[in-house]
Amino acid sequence: MAHNVGYARQIFLNLTSWRTEARRCLCQTGAVLARHKRRVPVQQKVTKYLRKKVPVISVFKEMTVKELASSMEKDTKHVISCLRGLNISQTVKKDSAILDINVISEVCHMSGVKHRIIARPSSHKAVAVDHDVYSRPKASPSICKPRPPVVTIMGHVDHGKTTLLDYLRKSKIVDMEFGGITQHIGAFSVTLKDGKSITFLDTPGHAAFSSMRGRGAKITDIIVLVVAADDGVMPQTIESIKHATQSQAPIIVAMNKCDREEAEVEACKRDLAEHGVVLEELGGDVIGVEISALHGTNIDALQEAIITQAEMMDIKADPTGAMEGRIIETKTEEGRGKIASILVQRGTLNLGSFLVSDLGFCKVRRLNDEHGKPMKTAGPGQATEVVGWKELPSPGAEVLQVENESQMKKVISYRKAHEQQLREEEEWNAIKENRRSHEEEHTLKVKRRHELGLKQYVMSLRRELGELDITKPTEDMSVPRLSLIVKADVDGSLEAILSCLETYSSDLCEMEILSSGVGEVGQNDVELAEAFDGIVLAFNTKSSDKVEKLATDCNVLIRKHNIIYKLVDDVKSILNERVLPQIEQKVLGEAVIQKVFYVTEKINKKNKKIPVAGCLCINGVLDRSKQYKLVRGSEVLHVDTLYMLKHFKNEVEEIKDNMECGLAFKDHGVDILEGDSILCYEEYQVKPEITWNLPF
Known part of the structure; x- marks a missing residue:
């Protein structure tokens, strides 16, 4: 027996971290240990051993x-x-x-x-040391040199902004723009006769591109407000004035289409003055130039006004050191990758430079001007297209140059960790707030229970549950839904489309955006649309033959557009197609019960007395084949079809106005009284249309 006890001890001393095996062995040898009165000491040693060894x-x-x-x-x-x-x-x-x-x-x-x-320790350690990069302190005036003024063209749609820019750069952009409107921000430089240059930013005048105009106003020096003399101040004109006021940029008014007979220049000046833009001839400080963008009238005078305004502002920048700038626009092109256009505000951008912007980063592989021609450098006030981005930033974001790739990676890692920490703090605050609200609710329930007592508290809960209509659905599952996947050519266009779609609101058909992004339509987009019975909206972007075939096989629609208001109209038509028809009723005739009597009819081989209403038709026609309502006061008591309809003793199909009749419902148990009304009606389906109007 001593051998068995020693053997059991050896088993327990050689046990690994598998606790279940140890307990099983302990149970098997328990009987032997008990006979030697050593069970309790050995169990204590084994339990202590297991607790000690499990890390x-x-x-x-x-x-x-x-x-x-x-x-x-x-x-x-x-x-x-x-x-x-x-x-x-x-x-x-x-x-x-x-x-x-x-x-x-x-x-x-x-x-x-x-x-x-x-919590993840690495994220907090990364945030503890600041590896971010910041813009340099303001440069000394002694090292600053004059730079080209950055001018933004703003105004209402179809007031001639693109035509003006077309004349300035001597191209035919107005013919290339889909639908005659500018779809995203462009930038180009104009060199004047005296060698001076102006950098123009083109912001769209379309109502959907409000936020894009806002970004343009924030990075500009001077705003040229184009107003059509034959149209006057319009909604986007007023909005452009607001953006200019917020950015504190001076305004130059270009009064366009002054060569037309219907032009009312003086009326436009007065309208502008009412919105705070007072021209010099009216006693204000705003320069105004009357032009014709189509024929090039007074364009030289407009350029001179811009240069004069720039000289008054003494626009200068530091061309030395690391580059600082702003993102104008971003896009993804097949074969070229991720591309962002940048306005350089300080320093000089060179090939091979390392850039960071938000969580986007790149090594500059190529610099292009507005014509796609390569550039070696880009100085302050110049706009350039940068190729080589690994991750794209957001339009309007600040761009900073770092020394090398190692610093670029540290900056991005720090920013991601910092963003993660902020997100975790927000989630933790939300959790604490939920806990607090739950604790308050629980405290109130406990207090109420103590005040009422257990029996009264349970009875009150039952009364509350009885007041709830548990048979009523919480959500109307019959409402149709349209799911969308939105793809666009550039980030600005995508933002404008999403802002348009967010204005939709209707109880007839719900709309949800499953996914959105920049670039071509991919296989994942089609598969997602198939899963949710949705469609893919492709704005000015492509889809490969493979994706097109997959969409056909999956019965998924890819709707391609290049004009934003046509895209919205298309979405509206698809929504209307999914709207369910509604049942409406049309009253055909009305009768009043003057007397109730009973007649004997043979029903199922048995004689049975049925109530018959003696009526007078007071309006319209009573059609035997239609539906009928029995109305008492304002309450509908019964809905049914007719068992009989007689004029005197003759069965008839209809009773006209001012004719007497006798009628009986198919349900013979209906309680009818003198003075009740009987309505004859028919039901028909009506498909309502969705109301969704945008200021295009």
């Missing part, structure tokens, strides 16, 4: 395989084998992140270790 590790969300293996002091192969044992669908590598915290818990359990969940 506790710290885990966190999105932990990598390598980090988890290091915490458990095991090989990465061990973690990978555990994950494969759990049938993880994702491809598992050493640097793969385990997204599900429950999977991490299972791996710890399989490895025989305890764990506790903590």
Whole structure:
């Protein structure tokens, strides 16, 4: 027996971290230990041994395989084998992140270790040291040199902005613009006869591009407000004035179409004055030039006015050091990758420079001007197209140059970590707020229970539940829905389309945007549209033959557009197609019951007395084949069809106005009284149309 006790002890001393095996062995040898009166001491030693030997590790969300293996002091192969044992669908590598915290818990359990969940330590460490880059302090006036003024053309749609820009750069952009409107911000330089140059930003006048005009106003020096003399001040004109006021940029008014007979120049000047733009001839400080963009009348005078205004402002910048600027527009092109146009505000941009903007970053592989020709450098006041972005920033974002690739990666890592920390803090604050509200609600319930007592509290809960109509659905599932995937050529166009779609609101058909992005329509877009019975909107972008075939096989529509108001009209028509028809009623005739009597009819081989209403038709026609309502006062008591309709003793199909009749409902148990009204009506389907108007 002593041998058995020693053998049991040896088993427990050689146990690994598998606690279940230890307990099983303890149960098997319990009887032997009990006979020798040593069960309790050995159990205590074994329990103490197990508690001592099981390690506790710290885990966190999105932990990598390598980090988890290091915490458990095991090989990465061990973690990978555990994950494969759990049938993880994702491809598992050493640097793969385990997204599900429950999977991490299972791996710890399989490895025989305890764990506790903590916040990711690396994110807080990254944020602790500031690796971000910032714009340089204001340069000394002694090193600053004159730069070209940045001028933004603003105004209402069809007032001649693109025609003016077309004349300035001697091209035919107005013929290339789809639908005669500018779809996204462009930039170009104009060199005057005296060698001076002006950089023009073209912001669209379309109502949908309000936010784009706002970005243009923030990075401009001078605003040229184009107003058509034959049309006057319009909504986008007023909006452009507001953007100019907010940016504190001086305004030069270009009074366009002055050569037309219907032009009312003086009336336009008065309208502008009412909105705070007072021209010099009316006693204000705003320069005004009367032009004709189509024929080039007074364009030289407009350029001189811009140069004069720029000289008064003494526009200068520091051309030395690292480049600083702003993103004008972003896009993705097949074969060229991610592209962003930049306005250089300080320093000089060179090929091979490293840039950061928001979470976007790039090494400059190519610089192009507005004509697509390569540039070697871009100085202050110049706009250039930059090729080589790995991640695209947002339009209007600040662009800063860093020394090398290593610093670029540190800046982006810091910004991502900082953004993650802010997001976690917001989530934690939301959790604390939810906890606080739940605790307050629980405290009120407990207080109410103590005040009423348990019996009265339960009765009050039953009364509250009885007042709820649990049979009424919380959401009308019969309302149709249109799901959209939106793809556009550039970020600005996408933003404008989304802002238009966000104005939609109707109870007839719901609309949701599943996904949106810049670039060509891809396979994922088609598959997502198929899953939600949606459509793909492609604005001025392409889709490959493979994607087109997939869309045909999946019965998914790809609607391609290059004019924004036509896109909105198309979406509106698709919404109307999905609207469910509504049932409406049309009253054909009305009768008043003058007397109620009973007649004997043979029904199912039995004689039965049925109530008959003696009526007078007071309006319209009573048609036997239609539906009828029995109305008493303002309440509808019964809806039915007719069993009989007689004029005197003759069965008839209809009773006209001012004729007497006898009628009976198919439901013979209906309670009819003298003075009740009977309405004859018919039902028909009507498909309502969605009202969705935009100021195009």
